[in-house]
Amino acid sequence: MNKIIILGGGESGVGSAILAQAKGFDVFLSDNGPLLDKYKAELDRYSIPYEEKGHTEALVLAATEIIKSPGIPNYAPLVHKAIEKGIPVLSEMEFAKRYTSAKMICITGSNGKTTTASLIYHILKSAGLNVGLGGNIGRSFARQVAEENYDYYVLELSSFQLENMYSFKADIAILLNITPDHLDRYDHDMQKYIDAKMRIARNQTEADAFIFWEEDPIVSKEINKLASTGKRYTFADHKIGNAVAYLNNHKIDIFTPNSNFIMEQDLLALEGLHNLYNSLASGIAAKLLDITDDNLRQSLSDFTGVEHRLEKVAKVRGIQFINDSKATNVNSCWYALQSMKTKVVLILGGTDKGNDYNEIEQLVKDKARALVFLGVDNSKLHKFFDGKVEHTEDTSSMKDAVQKAYELAQEGDTVLLSPCCASFDLFKNYEDRGNQFKEYVRKL
Structure with a gap:
């Protein structure tokens, strides 16, 4: 019997283990750190053997295949040894796709992918399609393939998940944008990060669709390097080039081969330029899947947004508090400030x-009354921003950050948590950071 080793025991790893067992493989899960109790309980329920707080190297390197959780880089010593030994190392996406014939609508981008994936899922589900949501959001894709029987999957894919996908093919691939992010993972080499993102179009044929931002300078350059993509559909904030979806006289126009869709911009549930792009990309995908105009219009107008992404928390004494904890890179903060x-x-x-903070420098100068730095080490922030705004403050807990921001704000102002950075110095993840922000705002 083929032996599959799962590296990493989070949602992705446990879902992959459940699917591998369901398909008759000899499965073992190994995690270098401690497993959460809920995942240990699931592995026990399925009688899947596992180890935590360290890898047994000989056992891992005896695998027929290794399914690697996205947080583990290919340069991790044990993964590197497996690759050198010729053991295939796959992502959860690559493995799970073997066992489903469902259509794949896949979204990546440095920013906007969670909102866009959630919006497309909302559109398709509201239209009555049998659809699952997974990837970098929600329940593991592999777990859903093991336990469900969906006709469509909407998958949010990070660059980490794209790295170890080889035969996987998206029926509809959406690439929203590429801006610097996760460069610590890619040896501070932007091209390595770009190459990972461009894998979203891997293996596509003319029968598939590739949707991207018409004016993205990186994508426009990189797309010419690809041997093939799906049929290309682009979006922009105005009529330009080959764009099939754009803003025109305060209306969004979407033109696909079998449909022309028009909707007033002020009826869109999502506000802001970044969300205009997200809505346009989602609209193209929806029309390619033959969603009716009425269903699309309704879904674009009643979508409630994504937690931790420009989420209005409360208004306290005339000061609006907004949770944008999901803004873990500079470009995402740019869109929030804009x-x-x-x-x-x-x-x-x-x-x-x-991070390169030059991208938000002018917006900070124009819009920021004060900056509150929240981190273990704020030296890089001070080096860049000191002297560019009137007030900067250091904090090392969310409670202090919220209180200090409240004291600095004036009536009519907005306190915006849009960190530009990952959360792991003080928080479990960006959700924990955003939830603490909401908790302390509501205690003001």
Whole structure:
């Protein structure tokens, strides 16, 4: 019997283990750290053997195949040894796709992919399609393939998940944008990160669709290097080039081979330029899947958004608090600041991923009343921003950050948590960071 080793015991790894067992493989899960109790309980329920707090190297290297959780890089010593030994190392996506014939709608991008994936899922589900949501969001894709029987999957794919996908093919691939992110994972080499993102179009044929931003300078250059993609559909904020979806006289126009769709911009549930792009990309995908105009219009107008992404928390004494904890890179913060219509007290900081803050410098100068730095080490933030705004403050807990921002803000201002950074210096993840922000705002 073929032996499959799962490296990593989070949602992705446990889901992969459940699917591998269901398909008759000899399965073992190994995690270098401690497993959460809920995942240990699931593995026990399925009688899947596992180890935690360390890998047994000889056991791992006896695998027929290794399914690697996305957080583990290919340069990790044990993964490197497996690759040198000729053991195939796959992503969860690559493995799970073997066992489903469902259509794949796949979304990646440095920013906007969670919102876009969630919006497309909302559109398809509201239209009555039998659809699952997975990848970098929600329940493991592999777990759903093991336990469900969907006709469509909407998958949010990070660059980490794309790295170890080889035969996987997206029926509809959406690449929203590429801006610097996760450069600490890619040896601070932007091209390596770009190459990972461009794998979204891997293996596509003319029968498939590739949707991307018409004006993205990186994608426009990189697409010419690809041997093939699906049929190309682009979006922009105005009619330009080959764009089939754009803003025209305060209406969104979407033109696909079998349909022309028009909707007033002010009826869109999502606000801001970044969300215009997300709505346009989602609209193209929906029309390619023959969603009716009425269903699409309804879904674009009643979508409630994504938690931790420009989420309005509360208004306290005339000060609006917005949770944008999911903004873990500089470009995402740029879009958040760009959408602000008031003066801002900006909370930023955390684990720097090779950030270049020049992108938000002018917006900070124009819109920020004060900056509150939240992190273990704020030296890089001070080096860049000191002297560019009137007030900067250091904090090392969310409670202090919220209180200090509240004190610095004036009536009519917005306190915006849009950190530009990963959360792992002070928090479990960006959700924990956002939830703590909401908790302390509501205690003001």
